Amino acid sequence: MMWDCGFPLSSPWMGGTTFWGLGTILLLTALLGLFLFVSRRADKTSRADRDDSLGIIKERLARGEINPEEYREMKKVLEQA
Numbered sequence: 785m786m787w788d789c790g791f792p793l794s795s796p797w798m799g800g801t802t803f804w805g806l807g808t809i810l811l812l813t814a815l816l817g818l819f820l821f822v823s824r825r826a827d828k829t830s831r832a833d834r835d836d837s838l839g840i841i842k843e844r845l846a847r848g849e850i851n852p853e854e855y856r857e858m859k860k861v862l863e864q865a
């Protein structure tokens with residue numbers, strides 16, 4: 785078997801040819817980037833939702849719609865989520 789030493793990605797482990805090796809690397813990089821983007825976005829969204837919910841129960845407490853005990857119970861539930 786003869787090895788092509790002209791380009792480092794043209795080995796059997798990278799798909800046999802330079803084109804397929806580069807394609808594999810680009811695909812894996814794109815998938816990793818997509819995963820990181822989605823996970824960061826989901827984390828920001830859940831944190832924003834929790835902050836919004838906490839603001840709502842604070843306003844309800846200030847308006848007298850709920851008492852301090854109900855506020856503490858709701859806050860405890862929100863912090864666990």
